[in-house]
Amino acid sequence: xxxxxxxxxxxxxxxxxxxxxxxxxxxxxxxxxxxxxxxxxxxxxxxxxxxxxxxxxxxxxxxxxxxxxxxxxxxxxxxxxxxxxxxxxxxxxxxxxxxxxxxxxxxxxxxxxxxxxxxxxxxxxxxxxxxxxxxxxxxxxxxxxxxxxxxxxxxxxxxxxxxxxxxxxxxxxxxxxxxxxxxxxxxxxxxxxxxxxxxxxxxxxxxxxxxxxxxxxxxxxxxxxxxxxxxxxxxxxxxxxxxxxxxxxxxxxxxxxxxxxxxxxxxxxxxxxxxxxxxxxxxxxxxxxxxxxxxxxxxxxxxxxxxxxxx
Numbered sequence: 001x002x003x004x005x006x007x008x009x010x011x012x013x014x015x016x017x018x019x020x021x022x023x024x025x026x027x028x029x030x031x032x033x034x035x036x037x038x039x040x041x042x043x044x045x046x047x048x049x050x051x052x053x054x055x056x057x058x059x060x061x062x063x064x065x066x067x068x069x070x071x072x073x074x075x076x077x078x079x080x081x082x083x084x085x086x087x088x089x090x091x092x093x094x095x096x097x098x099x100x101x102x103x104x105x106x107x108x109x110x111x112x113x114x115x116x117x118x119x120x121x122x123x124x125x126x127x128x129x130x131x132x133x134x135x136x137x138x139x140x141x142x143x144x145x146x147x148x149x150x151x152x153x154x155x156x157x158x159x160x161x162x163x164x165x166x167x168x169x170x171x172x173x174x175x176x177x178x179x180x181x182x183x184x185x186x187x188x189x190x191x192x193x194x195x196x197x198x199x200x201x202x203x204x205x206x207x208x209x210x211x212x213x214x215x216x217x218x219x220x221x222x223x224x225x226x227x228x229x230x231x232x233x234x235x236x237x238x239x240x241x242x243x244x245x246x247x248x249x250x251x252x253x254x255x256x257x258x259x260x261x262x263x264x265x266x267x268x269x270x271x272x273x274x275x276x277x278x279x280x281x282x283x284x285x286x287x288x289x290x291x292x293x294x295x296x297x298x299x300x301x302x303x304x305x306x307x308x309x310x311x
Contacts, residue, residue, distance in 0.1 A: 001154040003057055005041060005087070006097075007147040014124055017094060021126035027098065027116035027139060030086075037083040038097075039111050040064040041155045058154050062167060064111075066159075071264065077158045084156040091146035094122030098139040168265065175263035176271055183259055183278040190285045193232040197288075200295040203233075207303060236293035244297040247290040255283035 007013060030038070044061035062076070069075040090097065095118050102112035116139065125140050159167070198206070212218075236245045248254040258279040261267045267275070 001054065001152050002147065002149060003045060003054065003154055005038075005146055005150055005153055005155065006144040010124075010145055013145065013148070017122055019094065019122045019124045020120075021124055023126055024136065025096075025123060025125065025139070026119040028119055030097075030115045030117050031082065033079045033082040034086055035113075035115050036065070036068055037079050037087075037155070038099075038115050039113055040068065041153075042113070043111050044155070054154050058157055059167070059170075061155055062159055062163065063170075066167065073159050073164060080156060080158050084151075087146060087153075088151040090117060091148065091150050094145075096124065096143055096145050098142045098144065100135060100138050100142070172263060172265045175261070175265070176267070179259055179261050179275060180271075180278075183275060183282070186258070187278060187281060187285070189231075190282065190289065193235070194285060194288055194292070196232040197292045198233065198295075200299060203295060203299045207299060232289070233292050233296040235289040237297060242297075242300070244294060247286065254286065255280070258282045 013019075029035075040061050043064050044057050065076045065079060066073070069079070089095075097115060097117055099113040099115045102114065125143055157163075236247065237243070238245050257276075259275050261275070
């Protein structure tokens, strides 16, 4: 079974089947189902290499069709059935294929092609040196014929129960790993923040040192001795007002679940345990970050109060 739909060497076939050479050709749109099929098949072959198995290629093809059909397997299989009937008839009747790109797209892609089929059988463009532009030149440049054994293409493989189960498992795994990765990245960021946290005593010491250096002209930097991380000390400090935000509020209750599993499939119990554990760890770290913000707020409020008394 072939991974390619089109003949690689056309010239011998032209001679054998007595193809007629013409300067211009008439084209018509292929049915929508065929256009979707051809785009998906060419997408599956876009990263083709001999190291990839037929299973890899057909899996990518099925996934793309499922994406186009909003995961409707019945619709996917109907598209494959239509292609299995129509494309071999194109080949047997000597009907060539060509395409033009979707100009509304800012980039070229095998998924944005509009395919056309020739109206006259066994008709080919006469070879000429042509550097012209326009739709006719585009159709000449993308002119292809289907290979003789196209009826045996792997792309006519429909999604059966075993393939459906494999695809569903792959989609579930992707959804779970995405959710897991989001939680793990957030935890890692929070750990880094907390590792840079200063105690209240150190904050006071740094504030005193900074004011002292300003007083004796040793430094003109408002940060002075400080080299602090905002997230580590001001995670719960409201921007603009400098007020301490409550850990538990109507808008952000605490503790709470910090993930939303978005998938067509239910979350497996063993995976829910993992995600819940990570979510609980985030809740614990939020308490630590709130304590750090509280320390910062109390020290800075006292400094501000002291300065206001001087006015």
